[in-house]
Amino acid sequence: MQRRSFLLSSAAAIGATSVPARLFASSFASLPKKRVKVLGHEMAYTDNGEGRPVVFLHGNPTSSYLWRNIVPYVTDAHRAIAPDLMGMGDSDKPAMTDTYIESRDYLFAFLDGLDLQDAVLVIHDWGSALGWEYARTRPERVSAIAFMEAMTPPFMPIGSFDDLGPFKEFLQGIKTAGVGEKMVLEQNVFLDQFLRHDSKDGAFPDAVVAEYNRYYPTPESRQIILDWPREIPVGGEPADVHAIVQANSDWLLATEFPKLMFHVSPGAIINDERAEYLKAKLSNLESIYLGKGGHFIQEDYPDEIGQGIADWLTRV
Secondary structure, three states: OOOOOOOEEOOOOEOEOOOOOOOOOOOOOOOOOEEEEEOOEEEEEEEEOOOEEEEEEOOOOOOHHHHOOOHHHOOOOEEEEEEOOOOOOOOOOOOOOOHHHHHHHHHHHHHHHOOOOOEEEEEEEHHHHHHHHHHHHOOOOEEEEEEEEEOOOOOOOEOOHHHHHHHHHHHHHHOOOOHHHHHHHHOOHHHHHHHOOOOOOOOOOHHHHHHHHHOOOOOHHHHHHHHOHHHOOEOOEOHHHHHHHHHHHHHHHHOOOOEEEEEEEEOOOOOHHHHHHHHHHOOOEEEEEEEEEOOOHHHHOHHHHHHHHHHHHOOO
16 A cells, blocks of 8 residues: 655644545445454444554544544554444443443453454544553553544643633533433433534534434433543542543653654644643654644544554554
8 A cells, every 4th residue: 555654743843734645535334343242241343454453442422433434544454443332332232330440341351352462552532541541551462552632641630620621611511410411311412512513624424423323312322421521530530530540641651652643723632732742741652733623533534544543553
C-alpha cells in the first residue's frame, strides 16, 4: 500500500496540516461482526486482517462503528480488532451497577482471551481510560498506544465542576437524579444532540446518527449512556474510578513506550492547551493536528487518522 506521510512531530507548529491521499471510500456500513461469550454474556466485535494486533476501543455513546473507516488503513499488515463494549453496540446488555468496573472486567477478559502479544491500542473517550488501565496492568501485552480525545493529565481526574468550564452545568445536570434521566433517557441528548451536532461541518449524516441510535431504541435501553458520564471522576467521586484514572495519569507521565496523539481545535477533552501540555510532558510522543473539530473526530477525519496510524505503525 502506498502511503504519504503527514505526521506532525511534537515539535511541529500547530496549524500546519497535510491531507493524505484518500485510499478508501468512506462508508456508512458497519464492518461485519463476530460474537464471543465473555463472563456469561456475548460480546460483539470486528476482526479483520492478519499480523500484529491493533485494538480499537470506543467510548460513550458509540460502538466499534466509530472505527469503520479507519480500520481498512491498517489491515494490509495488521490484525484490527474493534469490540463493542459490553452493554453497548451489538454486545449483550446485562444490567450493571458499577459501570466502569464491570465494563472493564468484560473487556479485559475478552482481550486476555485473545492472548495479545506486542499489541497496539487505539483509544478514545472511555475506551481511553480502559485502554490506559489495560496497558498499565498488562505491559507484557501492549507495546504502543494511539489516542484521541482521551482521558489524560492534567485534566483527568477532574478536581471540581468549576474545572469543566462550559461543560459544568451539563455534567452537573447529568449527575443529578431525575435531571440526568430526563436529559439522556427521554431527550436522548447524547446521541440526537451532542453527537449529531459535533461535526466540524455542523452535523453528521442522518445515516451515521441512525446507526448509533440503532442500539438504543427505548429510554430504558439508553441507561448505560447515562451511567457512563456519571462515572466521570469529579472531586474524588466516584472514588473507585477516581483512583483508577489518577493511577492511569501518573503512569502515563512516566511511560517510555511509543505514543501517537491526534488532536483538534477546540476539542472537548484535549483542547489546544492540554495538547501542548502532553507534547511537553509525555515521552516518545508523536502528534498530528487535524484542524477544527470536537469530540467524535473519527467521523470528521477518518482518512487522516487511518493514514496517520498506518504510517506510525511502520516505525513502532
